[in-house]
Amino acid sequence: MAVTTSPERDIVATPMQRAPREALYAGAIALGLFVLFIGLRTDQNISNELILVQRWWLLAVLVVLTMAGRFLYVAYGQPFLANQKIVDVATGLLPESVATRFFRLPYFIAAIVTVAVLVFLAGSLDGLLGPGLAGYARFLRALATIYALASVLFYFRTFIHAHFSALGITALALYPVIVVLVLALYGGSVAAGFQGSLKWVDNYGIQILIYVMLAWGLNIVVGLAGLLDLGYVAFYAVGAYCYALLGTQYGLSFWILLPAAGAMAAFWGVLLGFPVLRLRGDYLAIVTLAFGEIIRLVLINWREVTNGSAGITGIPKVTFFGLMTFNVSDPNYIAKVLDIATSSAYYKIFLYYLILGLCLLTAFVTIRLRRMPVGRAWEALREDEIACRSLGINTTTTKLTAFATGAMFGGFAGSFFAARQGFVSPESFIFLESAIILAIVVLGGMGSLVGIAVAAMVMIGGTEVLRELDFLKQVFGPDFTPELYRMLLFGMAMVIVMLWKPRGFVGSREPTAFLKESRAVSGSFTKEGHG
Amino acid sequence: MSDASSIQKANPGMNDAILQVEHLSMKFGGLVAIGDLSFQARRGEITALIGPNGAGKTTVFNCITGFYKPSEGMITLNRRDGSNYLLERLPNHEIPARAKVARTFQNIRLFSGMTLLENLLVAQHNKLMKASGYTILGLFGFSGYRKASAESVELAKHWLEKADLVDRADDPAGDLPYGAQRRLEIARAMCTGPELLCLDEPAAGLNPKESMALNALLMDIKDNTGTSILLIEHDMAVVMQISDHVVVLEYGRKISDGSPHAVRTDPRVIAAYLGVEDEEVETVLTEVGDEDVIEQLDTGPDSAHGPGTSSSYFAGPVTDTVGHSEGERVTVSKGASRAAQVDAKSSAAASKAASPAAAKPSAKPSAAKSSAAKPATKAPAKPKTPGVSSRRGGRK
Incomplete structure (x- = not known):
């Protein structure tokens, strides 16, 4: 040239x-x-x-x-x-030319070999290298694994892109099975597999999916209707306390209280909606923030009912639709009924599938609603409220339904959270939670379900991964706890993503109807809403 | 509804009027944006509302479409099926929904992040809401909703074809060129199935070709749908070509009302809108030597008393956003109304038996605005002075 x-x-x-x-x-x-x-x-x-x-x-x-x-x-x-x-002007997560240089077959093979060797030597690493170097070796193994997985994803990117939702759901559905299988092979027994899967299913799987569900719920309010809600965690709290109180006091089943918690949260959503209907932008944000704090303070101070800061303990576990329970002492304990070895992992795996089901319900309802007149009205409200009113759309009820629907999913997630923890206290419903959920929505790209799911995975999974980085202790000394830096990293990640992709991971918008072909609408045309 | 029926009784035979505006006044604090305005728009006609900038045309629109609640007066809409609606009493969103009045905006308000088709589907919200059983039936995929949904797409397609936009149906509305956005906004308003279509400067910013296309679209709407049109327009070519009836406003007051031809030749209109220019009036007044008048001549809508710069429709009712000042009365200075000048002028001229002077300014506002006009303006300018100064006194 x-x-x-x-x-x-x-x-x-x-x-x-x-x-x-x-x-x-x-x-x-x-x-x-x-x-x-x-x-x-x-x-x-x-x-x-x-x-x-x-x-x-x-x-x-x-x-x-x-x-x-x-x-x-x-x-x-x-x-x-x-x-x-x-x-390369292609817009992907990785620009193609950089990616093709980064992902090459020799590197991939090298990564696979590294992983294989290190896994094979796993037991004797400490003996061979000493505890210090062994830590680095484990980190190297993790990096090599991630690289190998990323390479696989990269080589099949067009296929993955075309079938993202189906593949994602399949992967999520198989996740606990794969975790148990891999760990069982690794540990040499099925019991070890179940035992080892606890961390992966609970800390990663369930934790991330709760945030996915919360963020998808908030997405209805913020992403679709364009109403900035900083107090979303209040509905989460309403749902959690609804299950905790009614479950412990009246012994009602989770399956009755789940819809009840959703309805209760939706009711509170409408209650919040009424006074803030006339507010927009910063004002709306401040009032919703205050609402979140009010709920938390009520939970702390209404000791007779909520037991104050001490919280509510002994929240009943979810049963397998009443057929089997997950309490070892019960006669119909799952291991007794199915005649298998006792393990606490069954409950976690069950919860995983439960929250996965709830997430899919949220996604399904959101996708359905977007194609309904009310969903289009939400998006129209985000684009231009005056025009909405000039077309005869009742903006009051439209806003209230957005608040109520979003709050309802928050309530579902809350009751699930209470069932999973077995304990709720006002500590879990601080403003930071609202901020994290909102950050996930914004990072993912407002309105996009896929983007939000990816953002939740990166953000929540990322902070969990920090706990795994034990080798950093060898660099910074034994007092160093990487978890403490998670908010710093969270903030840095947000700044970087916002510089790199100002409209979030998925900035474009899928039209809800089309005449000839459906073309994604670029983020530069959509508005963020004023409320 | 008792009020509505009483109106019908009070105005027998007035049912060819789709819209009756009676004694409409709109005051922002002390500022009178519209003062005692009455006119009517006849069914199946195109009625144009014209006037110089700041004459209150858009305020009239906002009153009709419920964005403002008028201070006084009555706005009646007579639907084809015989029902009447008092628009000033309906909530904002019910005016398009129940009274079937649709509007467009001076600054285009499309849902720019949604496709053209989606824009037109949003316009059919109320119909589809009902068909979807307020979302509940639709969520479970009942066939009634699917049928209604298909019908709404057909209607949207029909209007996209009319607006010559069907090729771009799946593009975001924000991606359209300006002229196409104007047409889309009209198509969107038509998708609500209106009986009265209010267009706020539909031809603003259009090139002559687009303007022609717009005229054709409006004539088509008028001829084929039976929708009556009320439009604000500055483009006189459009107004004169398509409108059947013209109402002229100046400083919130009606100064003329009639067929395009009658309005075009009305000296008051010419003076207010087409004729005598600011500079000329000022020169005249300078000659008279009244500094007070000159100072007051520039009075537009008074920013200190009008809606503040930060206020929007959303901030709540207009009364909330406007600073109230009890006991204070501000009117636009009388000297500023050029139609009034012409009135005074012609009366003065009549008394002097110098009738050509009044007709002269109609010739054209140019260098040829002859010396003959000047002495004529001189005479009426003087009597205005006391009115203005008394107003100043009142404001202290």
């Missing part, structure tokens, strides 16, 4: 010229930011006096790292990305 020099190139400073200057600026900013946070640290000495610990070396290292990072980014990163953009 012939090298052409464009005249503009000479006027604008080359990346190489700009890089040192920008690195200097970045260094100055980093110095200013970090000098008090990192350069100095308050501590207590042995006689309990406050002393200042000076950490100039650490500060210098960080500033130099920042400068180097900025230098490399401006000098090499930016031109590279600009070229990539020209080479």
